[in-house]
């Protein structure tokens with residue numbers, strides 16, 4: 410086996426975001442020097458809590474800002490993106506600009522600067538609503554939104570840069586990420602922080618549809634660790650699912666959160682949302698076969714997340 414690479418200096422685009430904040434902490438814990446490039450489109454300075462990073466405020470489509478940020482970095486984690494499926498439906502051109510042109514700018518500047526590896530945050534959204542589960546990386550993509558199409562585009566550009574020897578790349582298709590610092594108040598917030606917020610404030614949890622739709626929820630610290638693993642594993646390239654390979658229905662999720670918080674608001678059902686995928690489940694085997702093992706599971710991740718929201722009521 411090859412010796413894993415160490416990261417001396419890393420650029421995290423989107424480092425002021427939910428996943429980015431955890432990744433930055435994981436990198437600092439490994440004694441790496443960290444540069445963050447972010448324009449706070451959806452991120453929050455509080456996610457970095459005065460951490461010892463070099464912060465470059467700028468957009469990933471601004472070549473000068475990207476060049477400045479990537480100087481001297483051996484590794485790039487590209488998280489910055491237009492992150493919401495509904496928003497991508499409304500702002501298709503913005504989505505292409507950020508998720509494709511932005512990525513290309515980062516790939517070009519990272520390879521020109523001599524960076525060794527780029528890890529792209531991709532998404533399970535590229536599988537679309539194909540009913541076959543679990544999703545394996547070799548399944549035919551069926552993207553159903555500009556968000557998913559641009560993430561798939563990004564994977565192809567990463568493959569192109571790797572195959573032409575410009576920079577080694579790996580793409581991680583996250584399933585449903587949850588954990589501390591996930592914003593429950595954004596217009597496009599995810600189920601876990603919304604449910605926790607409702608439960609802690611005694612309000613009913615709203616489920617769209619019958620609640621039998623299932624998801625593969627993965628704890629954000631394991632997503633950060635998967636990024637480090639992909640970056641440090643020399644020769645690891647291509648696309649990899651990041652999930653637990655464990656499915657939980659939205660109803661089960663709400664029940665667990667109510668049980669753990671003692672929430673008294675109960676559950677109410679509303680009409681299902683157009684475009685909601687019925688079942689989403691990862692096959693996590695490819696990344697496991699490469700040697701990655703998550704340090705948490707759904708239970709421990711949910712407990713840690715609830716503890717965080719309880720002690721950060723100001724954010725909930």
Ligand SMILES: NC(=O)c1ccc[n+]([C@@H]2O[C@H](COP(=O)([O-])OP(=O)(O)OC[C@H]3O[C@@H](n4cnc5c(N)ncnc54)[C@H](O)[C@@H]3O)[C@@H](O)[C@H]2O)c1
Pocket residue numbers: 422423424425426427428429446447448449450451452453467468469470487488489490491492507511530531532533582583584585586587599
């Ligand atoms: N959260 C999930 O469940 C999930 C699932 C699949 C994939 N992803 C991907 O993971 C990545 C991180 O997602 P997140 O959940 O942390 O979202 P987030 O919105 O919290 O983080 C995105 C960060 O990128 C920054 N950003 C956006 N546009 C930018 C631009 N033009 N220039 C510079 N910075 C910009 C934002 O300000 C924010 O800090 C994204 O690429 C997202 O598509 C997330």
